[in-house]
Amino acid sequence: MRRCRKIQKDMERYLDKELLPEKIHGFEDHLRTCVRCRRVLDEKREQRRLRVESLIPDEIPITTDEIIFAIQGESVPEGAVPSSMEDTTPWWKKLKTLTFRPVPAIAFAVCLIALGLSLFLPFGSHTHRKPGIVIEEIESTHSFVIYRPQHTGTTVIWIVPAKRGSKEAT
Amino acid sequence: MKYLSRFFLTLVFLAACAFFPITPQLNAAQRVQLEWRVISASHQRGNVDPRLRDIYRDLGSVFNYSSYRLINMNRVYLSLNQEVSVPLAPNQTFIIRVMGISRQWVRARIQLIRSGRSIFGTSVQLMNGRTLLIGGPTDHGKTLIFSLRSFW
Numbered sequence: 098m099r100r101c102r103k104i105q106k107d108m109e110r111y112l113d114k115e116l117l118p119e120k121i122h123g124f125e126d127h128l129r130t131c132v133r134c135r136r137v138l139d140e141k142r143e144q145r146r147l148r149v150e151s152l153i154p155d156e157i158p159i160t161t162d163e164i165i166f167a168i169q170g171e172s173v174p175e176g177a178v179p180s181s182m183e184d185t186t187p188w189w190k191k192l193k194t195l196t197f198r199p200v201p202a203i204a205f206a207v208c209l210i211a212l213g214l215s216l217f218l219p220f221g222s223h224t225h226r227k228p229g230i231v232i233e234e235i236e237s238t239h240s241f242v243i244y245r246p247q248h249t250g251t252t253v254i255w256i257v258p259a260k261r262g263s264k265e266a267t
Numbered sequence: 268m269k270y271l272s273r274f275f276l277t278l279v280f281l282a283a284c285a286f287f288p289i290t291p292q293l294n295a296a297q298r299v300q301l302e303w304r305v306i307s308a309s310h311q312r313g314n315v316d317p318r319l320r321d322i323y324r325d326l327g328s329v330f331n332y333s334s335y336r337l338i339n340m341n342r343v344y345l346s347l348n349q350e351v352s353v354p355l356a357p358n359q360t361f362i363i364r365v366m367g368i369s370r371q372w373v374r375a376r377i378q379l380i381r382s383g384r385s386i387f388g389t390s391v392q393l394m395n396g397r398t399l400l401i402g403g404p405t406d407h408g409k410t411l412i413f414s415l416r417s418f419w
Contacts, residue, residue: 200274208281229397233374233390239403241387244329250396251325256379256387256403 100127104134108141133196140194298346299365299373300418303353305339307409308332308402322414325398332410342418353413356406358382361413371395373417379404393417 104127110116111124128135230252232243240257306319306326313334315323326335343351350364360380367374372392379387379401391399395417402412 201277204274204277204281207278211282229394230399231392233392235387235389236385237387237389239386241403246325246329249325249328250394251322251329251398251400252391253329253400253402254389256401258403258405 101131101134104128104131105137108134108138111138112141112145137194297368298344299368300342300344301351301363301365301373301375302342302416302418303340303351303361303363304337304414305353305355306412306414307336307338307406308412309334309336309409322398325400326412329400330402330412335412338411355379355404355411355413359404359406359411361401363415366390375415375417377401377415 104124107116107120107124111121116124128138229250230245232252232254235241235243235254237256242253242255242257244253244255245251246253304319304322306316308326308330310333313336315335316337318337318340319326319335323335326332339354341353345351345363345365347365347368350362353361353363355361358381362376362378362380364376364378365373366376372394374390374392376388376390377399378385378389381404387401389401393399393415397416399415400412401415402410404411404413
């Protein structure tokens with residue numbers, strides 16, 4: 098899989114005949130064995146062919162690059178791709194040519210769901226079923242009342258004031 | 268087999284990333300924000316302080332006072348074992364001390380000191396956003412209600 102990605106990265110260079118000679122052998126070896134890469138290369142070739150056909154009308158005998166090379170006093174190198182033919186496809190269109198890989202896609206989806214759940218569910222907490230407030234202990238010299246209204250998440254502790262002259266409750 | 272092992276490796280890696288402490292609760296686990304209010308409640312005809320709008324529903328459903336006035340309010344960040352002193356009335360003070368912080372709970376010790384003597388003390392666990400109301404102490408004939416809420 099990784100090899101395919103590397104090969105597909107080198108395809109433009111291969112088609113431009115700019116791929117390093119030491120890499121060509123391995124590249125072509127891989128193409129011989131990998132149907133998918135061969136198909137991608139064929140697609141790229143076809144895309145180029147179509148682009149060239151649409152960009153160079155029949156009545157214009159020479160390309161812009163030929164003019165530039167002529168001005169510079171050089172001949173067009175064999176296999177040189179005119180600058181107008183450079184890959185200008187927007188990245189979102191290139192996405193369509195990417196192959197769908199189900200394994201990482203499913204793994205990614207599962208993890209996205211896990212992430213979502215971890216943000217909203219109290220995993221790892223053993224106290225999430227308890228009410229919002231837990232009174233562990235109370236020490237008071239006065240009487241007190243604890244009230245927990247069912248409809249609110251509030252807990253009320255009411256300290257009953259001691260009456261004047263009476264002994265404080267414990 | 269190769270794909271399966273790769274799938275599980277990817278799954279484990281992404282799951283580890285997902286459960287990494289990125290939630291604000293976990294990041295703020297060493298510190299908690301406590302909001303306290305001191306409210307004066309009375310049966311005299313009056314209105315409700317607009318700053319109590321968010322807890323008025325709770326107050327109104329629990330107490331039968333007709334007027335609520337906010338006397339004091341503050342939000343403080345407290346670390347473990349840190350405490351804050353909240354003056355209630357001239358000789359009454361609430362002391363709040365953070366005893367423990369977990370992912371969803373804060374454990375706090377609340378003490379009411381009157382004239383240098385502890386007359387009431389409680390240890391509570393507060394869940395994020397829940398309100399604890401402690402009422403009863405009086406000041407010049409008006410009942411004081413202390414409200415405590417924690418935030419992460």
